Amino acid sequence: MGRNSNLCLIATSILLLCAMAFSGTASASVGTVTNLSGPLFGKKPDGASRTLSVNSAVEENDTLISEKRTYGRVKFTDGGEITLRPGTTFVVEKYFFDKNKPADDTAVFGLVKGSLRAVTGQVSKRGSPDAYKMKTFAATIGVRGTAFDLKICDDNCPGLANGIYFLVIEGMIEVSNKAGSRTFSAGEYGYVKDFDTKPEQIPFLSGIGFDMPPFENDICGVR
Numbered sequence: 656m657g658r659n660s661n662l663c664l665i666a667t668s669i670l671l672l673c674a675m676a677f678s679g680t681a682s683a684s685v686g687t688v689t690n691l692s693g694p695l696f697g698k699k700p701d702g703a704s705r706t707l708s709v710n711s712a713v714e715e716n717d718t719l720i721s722e723k724r725t726y727g728r729v730k731f732t733d734g735g736e737i738t739l740r741p742g743t744t745f746v747v748e749k750y751f752f753d754k755n756k757p758a759d760d761t762a763v764f765g766l767v768k769g770s771l772r773a774v775t776g777q778v779s780k781r782g783s784p785d786a787y788k789m790k791t792f793a794a795t796i797g798v799r800g801t802a803f804d805l806k807i808c809d810d811n812c813p814g815l816a817n818g819i820y821f822l823v824i825e826g827m828i829e830v831s832n833k834a835g836s837r838t839f840s841a842g843e844y845g846y847v848k849d850f851d852t853k854p855e856q857i858p859f860l861s862g863i864g865f866d867m868p869p870f871e872n873d874i875c876g877v878r
Contacts, residue, residue: 685750686713686731690870693725695739719745721769726868735762735776738867740806743769748790757782765790770806772867773798775826793819793847794832794854801826801841804865814862818848822865830854 688695688711695707698718713719713729721727721739728738733752739745746765753759760782764773766789779787780800789796791807802824808815821828823839830837830845834853839845844863847854 683714684712684732685715685747685752686729687711688713688727689730689736690728690738690868691725692727692868692870693741694722695725695727696720696722713747715747715750717747718767719743719747726870728870731762731776733760733762733776733778735778736774737764738772738774740770740772740866742811743771745769745771752776752778760786762787763790764788766805766807768807768809770804770865772802772804772824772865774802775800791819793849793852794830796821797829797831799827799829801828803828806863806865812862812864815860816846816848818846818852820857820860820863821845822863 688707688709691709696704696719697707697711697713698704698720700716719727719729719739721741721743723741725741726738728736730736731750731752737745744767746767748765749761749763751759751761760778762778773789775787775798779798784799785797787798789805791805796803796805804822804824806820808817808820810817822844823841825841828839830839830847832847832850832854834851837854839856844857844859845854846857
């Protein structure tokens with residue numbers, strides 16, 4: 656085989672590898688950072704970390720970490736949104752959305768620490784009713800097309816007991832753990848101490864602090 660033929664084979668192989676790499680990267684993107692007020696970091700399962708900015712891609716298995724004064728909003732491909740409050744660690748555990756494959760919809764997220772607002776997209780409104788889940792140490796939240804606030808208190812919420820606190824802004828959520836499950840509707844606040852304690856409805860508590868940044872559109876007038 657001549658020198659030119661070898662060069663052609665090498666060039667073709669390089670182009671194929673580049674195309675495969677580009678295709679894999681593009682298909683891995685499940686969301687985009689649309690708004691940001693400070694440092695936000697993305698961490699891979701292998702420990703690799705990167706600084707995110709507006710228009711940065713978010714991928715499955717990413718862990719997003721917001722700094723003490725950072726608010727960041729991520730819009731997912733199904734139209735759903737997550738707004739992270741300062742000091743939050745959030746994981747995109749599993750995510751799949753194809754407008755032509757509603758039966759395969761999947762959105763499994765995890766709130767490790769901090770607080771967020773979730774506005775669900777198409778994943779929660781078609782296909783399996785159990786396609787969307789938000790996991791915490793105390794309970795798992797399922798939704799039926801909704802918006803809700805969620806916060807973890809772990810010795811960092813003055814005047815509040817440790818556990819998870821949440822507010823349903825619109826729609827409904829089902830909160831489940833080892834002790835049972837309970838449905839919460841729009842306007843209701845809830846609390847769960849740990850995975851062995853039943854979810855309970857609570858009155859409004861001023862110390863919960865479901866504040867939102869200036870860039871966030873107000874949802875149903877709730878702050």
